[in-house]
Amino acid sequence: MKPPKFQRPISQHTFLVLLSLTLVSKAVSSAPFLPPKPPPVPILPLPTSQQLLWQLSEMALFLHFGPNTFTDTEWGTGHADPSIFTPSALNASQWVRVAKDNGFSRVILTAKHHDGFCLWPSEYTDYSVKSSPWKNGSGDVVAELAEAAKNAGIHLGLYLSPWDRHEPTYGKTLQYNEYYLGQMTELLTRYGVIKEVWLDGAKGEGEKDMEYFFETWFGLIHQLQPGAVIFSDAGPDTRWAGDEGGFAGSTCWSLFNRSAAKIGDTDPEYSQEGDPGGHDWVPAECDVSIRPGWFWHASQVPKSAKTLLDIYYKSAGRNCLLLLNVPPNSSGLISDEDIQVLQEFTELRSTIFSDNLAKNTLITASSTRGGISDSRFDPNLVLEEGIYTYWAPEENQTGWVLYLDFPELVTFNVLQVQEPIHMGQRIVEFHLDILNEKGNGIK
Numbered sequence: 001m002k003p004p005k006f007q008r009p010i011s012q013h014t015f016l017v018l019l020s021l022t023l024v025s026k027a028v029s030s031a032p033f034l035p036p037k038p039p040p041v042p043i044l045p046l047p048t049s050q051q052l053l054w055q056l057s058e059m060a061l062f063l064h065f066g067p068n069t070f071t072d073t074e075w076g077t078g079h080a081d082p083s084i085f086t087p088s089a090l091n092a093s094q095w096v097r098v099a100k101d102n103g104f105s106r107v108i109l110t111a112k113h114h115d116g117f118c119l120w121p122s123e124y125t126d127y128s129v130k131s132s133p134w135k136n137g138s139g140d141v142v143a144e145l146a147e148a149a150k151n152a153g154i155h156l157g158l159y160l161s162p163w164d165r166h167e168p169t170y171g172k173t174l175q176y177n178e179y180y181l182g183q184m185t186e187l188l189t190r191y192g193v194i195k196e197v198w199l200d201g202a203k204g205e206g207e208k209d210m211e212y213f214f215e216t217w218f219g220l221i222h223q224l225q226p227g228a229v230i231f232s233d234a235g236p237d238t239r240w241a242g243d244e245g246g247f248a249g250s251t252c253w254s255l256f257n258r259s260a261a262k263i264g265d266t267d268p269e270y271s272q273e274g275d276p277g278g279h280d281w282v283p284a285e286c287d288v289s290i291r292p293g294w295f296w297h298a299s300q301v302p303k304s305a306k307t308l309l310d311i312y313y314k315s316a317g318r319n320c321l322l323l324l325n326v327p328p329n330s331s332g333l334i335s336d337e338d339i340q341v342l343q344e345f346t347e348l349r350s351t352i353f354s355d356n357l358a359k360n361t362l363i364t365a366s367s368t369r370g371g372i373s374d375s376r377f378d379p380n381l382v383l384e385e386g387i388y389t390y391w392a393p394e395e396n397q398t399g400w401v402l403y404l405d406f407p408e409l410v411t412f413n414v415l416q417v418q419e420p421i422h423m424g425q426r427i428v429e430f431h432l433d434i435l436n437e438k439g440n441g442i443k
Contacts (some may be wrong), residue, residue, distance in 0.1 A: 043424035076115025078165030090332025116166030157196030171208030234261035246288030305344035
């Protein structure tokens, strides 16, 4: 169990705390009479190192940018003239700085959206930045972002839409899959380390039938960028959370059955909740835009910081990565009003999470693995940062209680609870029980 944190609230209640846990019944028992006891046996499935790094990063910044930014549309037709792509002040370093200053560990760019326009000078099409007046056709948005991200220590991800409304071979299965693989190869071999590849399952009604060779694509991605995670509706590495509002299910397992999901045709409820009996580790990603649309529109305004905080609680707070879209404007910059909201959102999180009110509590437990003399699983370890130190109770039980005795009354309304997911998921539920200064229970 790792770690309970009690943060100062925006609204307040006063209480003392008992935290009880229920673990999944498939927990495996290790030999009870061999001191000292080894760590708990991992429960399958387990995350890969790439998935674990991705989950612990908590938030990423999405950057929707392209011809749609200049045509005031969301889904381009693929017929917009490249001459409209004229960002006058594009500054990828500003995008990265905004991400880093506000706690986002990676940025993901729409290198090609559904309109087929490429933000890099692809050799497979002329429908790209090389046909635009921006930098006299010599510009490369992907290269500028890759350089800025590398310099700032921020991870880079790229979105390459399978649906392409411009490419003539779209609808011809073999030719288009080869075209797509060629463009994917360009992106994964020209721009250094790529940490995430994002595949959107969207396609408009009435469009050409098209069979995507997803497994071939996945193999190429993992071959060229073995450290990357692949997002799609159904994995293989990360999955869609089932909506575009940024909300995961109130219970959201990283466990999932990929065989029960199809890219472009998933069950939103199954995606939101995951599957406690799932055979695959496919954690969820919650995508949402700071504005009503995914691309920048002059008439739209950003969400409030408090709305973003609510989204954060219901995404990162529910075992998901929050992918927040902050679209650059037609000048090629993130708008000042969006930056202001992000700064307020960051200040709210800092105020709430910077001080762990449980740091001076007396912590005991109803059970400790190896007994109270085994410091490796001591209840006080719940206060340490990171997932590799943790409290572990004895096994062959169905519930445990962690007691936090505060030296004085405290006021809070936020509880952060985590588990060491590198060993799998085993906690089914937890209950927070509260005793006030008179010893009376409060739920």
